[in-house]
């Protein structure tokens with residue numbers, strides 16, 4: 001696996017953002033014999049929008065071996081978000097870890113305990129630079145200020161990268177991590193689907209001397225999302241007094257207003273009392289004379305892999321910033337590409353399956369995020385035309401539902417995914433999604449399984465198949481049952497649930513077995529969540545028809561009170577809980 005000449009590599013990656021650095025770091029970590037090149041047109045550190053992460057990234061940073069370096073940069077720890085969103089326009093909070101369980105601990109902290117459930121808010125110039133240098137330290141060759149000018153190809157294969165200098169780079173695998181540019185995607189003629197409902201524009205700037213609304217423990221806080229009659233504002237603390245503040249609105253609104261972007265931005269900020277208060281003594285980097293801007297970012301590539309090429313990160317697709325999931329998608333898809341290449345280079349005899357798996361799984365994941373973003377917007381007053389869109393989504397899945405029902409269906413696992421770990425919906429677990437519906441629609445959405453107490457596996461008409469589970473640099477072939485589009489993994493939470501259901505059908509025994517399996521295995525604040533993830537798996541299995549359920553009046557039902565009630569709640573309830581918090585709390 002050595003180079004034939006200095007211009008030939010095992011893997012050539014265009015783009016040194018989070019996606020490119022993740023692919024390279026994991027390739028070199030698990031197979032240091034591979035020669036890996038990143039070609040990046042900018043000189044790092046370079047600025048980039050997209051600062052607010054989700055907790056799923058932390059485990060990938062740990063796997064890459066870069067957690068300590070990122071933690072040492074002292075980025076604010078994100079424990080959740082404070083939002084005004086939904087019909088009622090009230091103020092509510094969405095935490096990844098119950099704030100009252102969060103304890104003060106010195107930083108830099110290890111990736112353990114409560115920090116497995118938190119995320120970072122990162123200054124991208126610093127974050128992306130840490131990641132790129134890390135990839136370099138692991139032995140990746142990095143060429144900055146080097147532009148890939150042309151993708152050379154023959155039929156469906158790539159034959160080389162032509163650099164702006166005229167030099168040619170050849171490789172066994174070519175990876176597109178060029179972000180929204182989608183260099184390789186465009187060159188290979190891969191179409192990209194852009195939902196017309198998410199045609200939004202964004203205007204943003206960086207502010208110094210901005211306040212944090214709340215400081216939780218040592219350096220933790222929440223991001224702020226404030227909805228307006230015509231859009232919404234993000235407020236992301238990036239340091240003790242620095243914040244990224246942006247406005248998102250439909251392109252149509254921007255056109256109708258006919259105002260210069262910086263004036264529209266200023267007007268929006270002034271309309272929002274919470275944001276105005278946090279910025280009262282702050283100054284913006286561009287001094288109000290202009291703002292950064294971009295538009296039309298949501299898209300999904302119709303194909304993510306070819307014979308010797310792979311698309312990942314934003315080149316593969318992106319959902320709206322409302323989910324703060326862009327970097328999560330980027331890191332995840334990049335990790336998947338690294339594992340796929342590692343398998344093929346390791347001599348796997350099912351390369352076609354590996355490519356197909358990557359393509360299908362990751363497209364489905366991005367699609368879920370796009371749909372979930374549409375769902376969020378549908379829940380907000382100013383994006384009402386999107387409500388009907390939920391009906392269309394349900395129709396795609398063969399269901400005829402009124403908008404409100406379609407909405408519920410979406411949030412209750414209409415597209416629960418095939419991840420081995422847990423039942424999720426566009427980066428939110430199934431239970432969190434259910435509570436979001438409470439928020440958006442009012443009332444309480446009970447888990448469907450709460451109405452029953454006897455559950456039986458139903459594998460009728462299912463075929464045996466395999467899915468891949470990524471572990472320690474290997475794609476573990478996991479047996480699963482497949483029926484149409486529905487997949488039931490026989491590993492992880494689902495596998496355990498299948499095992500339990502083979503032994504018992506009674507909910508009380510199911511529940512007790514799950515609780516005894518969890519105790520001592522997870523952080524104290526996370527036990528409830530872990531148990532809930534099993535109940536969610538059962539819920540997803542029921543919704544997808546993998547279990548049948550009935551009510552035996554002689555047996556007890558399960559009172560499902562989930563910890564998500566502590567994760568999604570009104571701002572007042574959250575404040576009350578924080579009064580008894582184990583961490584020090586400071587409000588501004």
Ligand SMILES: Cc1cc2nc3c(=O)[nH]c(=O)nc-3n(C[C@H](O)[C@H](O)[C@H](O)COP(=O)(O)OP(=O)(O)OC[C@H]3O[C@@H](n4cnc5c(N)ncnc54)[C@H](O)[C@@H]3O)c2cc1C
Nearest residue numbers: 015017018019041050052148178179202313314321326327
């Ligand atoms: C308005 C807005 C707000 C967002 N907010 C969030 C958020 O809050 N949270 C979140 O997680 N995500 C957010 N995102 C998304 C996030 O920014 C992206 O998902 C993320 O940057 C994708 O990473 P990447 O590595 O795929 O691409 P990038 O980070 O864009 O990196 C691509 C790299 O490729 C290089 N490149 C491009 N063309 C060439 C070439 N021809 N030759 C060499 N190099 C090249 C570029 O210079 C760049 O460094 C937001 C996006 C937008 C538009």
